[in-house]
Amino acid sequence: MEIQAYLRSDGRKGIRNIVAVCYLVECAHHVSREVAYPFRERGAHLIGFPGCFPNAYSHKMLERLCTHPNVGAVLLVSLGCEAFNKGKLLETIRASGRPTKLLVIQESGGTRSTIAEGRAWVEQTLAQLENTPRVAMRPDELVVGTICGGSDATSGLTANPAMGRAFDFLVEQGATCIFEETGELIGMEHWMAERAQNPVMGEEIVKTVAKAAQYYATYGHASIGPGNADGGLTTIEEKSLGAYAKSGQSVINGIIKPGDVPVGGGLYLLDVVPDGEPRFGFPNISDNAEIAELMACGSHVILFSTGRGSVVGSALAPVIKVCANPDTYRRMADDMDVDAGRILEGRATLDDVGREIHDLILRVGNGEQTKSEALGHQEFILTYKSFEPLGPACFPSAA
Amino acid sequence: MEPFQQVGASPALLLAPDDNIAVAVRDMPAGTTVRVGTFTVTLGDAVKVGHKFAVRAIPKDERIVKYGAPIGRAIAAIAPGEYVHIHNVTSDYIPTYTFDAGHEFLPEAH
Numbered sequence: 001m002e003i004q005a006y007l008r009s010d011g012r013k014g015i016r017n018i019v020a021v022c023y024l025v026e027c028a029h030h031v032s033r034e035v036a037y038p039f040r041e042r043g044a045h046l047i048g049f050p051g052c053f054p055n056a057y058s059h060k061m062l063e064r065l066c067t068h069p070n071v072g073a074v075l076l077v078s079l080g081c082e083a084f085n086k087g088k089l090l091e092t093i094r095a096s097g098r099p100t101k102l103l104v105i106q107e108s109g110g111t112r113s114t115i116a117e118g119r120a121w122v123e124q125t126l127a128q129l130e131n132t133p134r135v136a137m138r139p140d141e142l143v144v145g146t147i148c149g150g151s152d153a154t155s156g157l158t159a160n161p162a163m164g165r166a167f168d169f170l171v172e173q174g175a176t177c178i179f180e181e182t183g184e185l186i187g188m189e190h191w192m193a194e195r196a197q198n199p200v201m202g203e204e205i206v207k208t209v210a211k212a213a214q215y216y217a218t219y220g221h222a223s224i225g226p227g228n229a230d231g232g233l234t235t236i237e238e239k240s241l242g243a244y245a246k247s248g249q250s251v252i253n254g255i256i257k258p259g260d261v262p263v264g265g266g267l268y269l270l271d272v273v274p275d276g277e278p279r280f281g282f283p284n285i286s287d288n289a290e291i292a293e294l295m296a297c298g299s300h301v302i303l304f305s306t307g308r309g310s311v312v313g314s315a316l317a318p319v320i321k322v323c324a325n326p327d328t329y330r331r332m333a334d335d336m337d338v339d340a341g342r343i344l345e346g347r348a349t350l351d352d353v354g355r356e357i358h359d360l361i362l363r364v365g366n367g368e369q370t371k372s373e374a375l376g377h378q379e380f381i382l383t384y385k386s387f388e389p390l391g392p393a394c395f396p397s398a399a
Numbered sequence: 400m401e402p403f404q405q406v407g408a409s410p411a412l413l414l415a416p417d418d419n420i421a422v423a424v425r426d427m428p429a430g431t432t433v434r435v436g437t438f439t440v441t442l443g444d445a446v447k448v449g450h451k452f453a454v455r456a457i458p459k460d461e462r463i464v465k466y467g468a469p470i471g472r473a474i475a476a477i478a479p480g481e482y483v484h485i486h487n488v489t490s491d492y493i494p495t496y497t498f499d500a501g502h503e504f505l506p507e508a509h
Binding site for chain 2: 213
């Protein structure tokens with residue numbers, strides 16, 4: 001099945017044609033939301049960064065997100081006095097060939113006139129984007145990210161291994177697949193290392209997970225909470241065992257950090273835990289912080305498994321919700337795209353559900369709306385972090 | 400290993416041959432007798448879907464093994480059929496946070 005994609009002038013292909021309205025400090029959030037809101041069902045999505053102080057990570061994240069293949073145009077909204085390097089971001093977007101505009105509230109006459117100016121630009125730009133060239137996109141050009149949220153003990157039995165099967169199918173076709181959350185791979189590091197493309201990368205995987213364990217230990221809190229325990233998950237190792245199943249069984253081709261777009265297909269581990277001494281708080285304060293990072297690595301679409309019943313979607317990339325728990329599915333079917341709990345009740349096999357997820361990814365690539373998209377979910381969150389550049393052992397070419 | 404072939408035959412799954420716990424596929428009350436793999440045990444407690452119970456006696460400090468992987472260790476002796484969760488298992492890495500001590504981080508008592 002071929003996807004009809006949107007061709008960007010940088011040569012990349014997107015599966016959505018979004019006008020991103022992006023606030024560059026919390027002080028510009030309200031104005032941006034008001035600009036985007038009337039167009040929310042026509043493809044205007046709100047993203048942004050709330051901090052006033054500059055941060056290399058968040059700058060890189062917004063650069064990658066504003067030039068994401070699903071994004072056709074970007075309106076930047078600045079208060080005016082924040083430290084974000086808006087000129088540099090504007091230049092990056094312009095260089096990618098996308099229509100873009102910067103509104104500075106302090107120079108545009110305040111709230112009312114900035115909202116009016118912003119809406120006029122979005123209206124005109126949405127019309128302009130209707131002329132975006134459509135081209136065929138092969139499965140090997142797809143980038144798919146995976147995450148689990150609101151996990152319970154069924155997540156690791158049904159939805160996660162089924163998503164792993166879907167990943168295996170995609171990797172076989174040359175697609176790029178990204179799994180993440182090293183804090184939820186604690187205990188799995190040696191198994192993962194054996195799947196690395198080479199032993200040097202395997203050692204790097206072990207170090208990456210040790211960094212996550214150290215980070216969480218400093219905060220006295222693993223990535224396992226009361227909802228997980230109510231759902232039958234006893235320890236972080238048990239949660240990890242389930243989370244790890246999302247990665248499927250392919251060779252791990254590399255380790256990336258937020259904002260690194262993998263070159264060439266295959267399976268990649270996204271290291272989301274900051275480098276250096278723990279600072280700026282928990283590595284990812286909620287699931288959407290990780291989705292933002294998966295998108296910044298180029299993910300066109302996100303697979304999201306849930307047992308307890310998460311409802312979130314995302315700005316910019318469609319989220320496919322795979323429900324692990326059959327009881328949760330019955331309670332929240334309107335929010336779920338795939339009923340993986342059938343596996344527990346003997347009504348489907350892992351392969352059946354893996355194939356179903358794979359086929360749905362292609363249909364969503366062709367424009368079919370996911371449940372969270374149709375319901376208007378466009379959650380987005382971006383906070384402070386700090387990373388060091390990747391070492392050579394993280395790349396497929398190493399050793 | 401395709402554990403789901405067992406679905407229907409038993410209300411529980413033994414995910415790997417050497418596991419010392421099984422996973423409930425549906426909610427079961429205390430006193431239910433369950434055959435899973437080569438084991439037959441009577442549940443000492445109610446066990447909800449996705450939750451675990453011991454399929455054999457597990458001495459204190461022994462690793463809990465699920466899907467062939469260690470997921471923590473017993474902080475008390477666990478009898479066959481007993482519910483296995485945060486009251487009798489601890490992580491070898493980082494404690495599990497629960498609400499039981501107000502909003503303090505709570506390493507499990509042991």
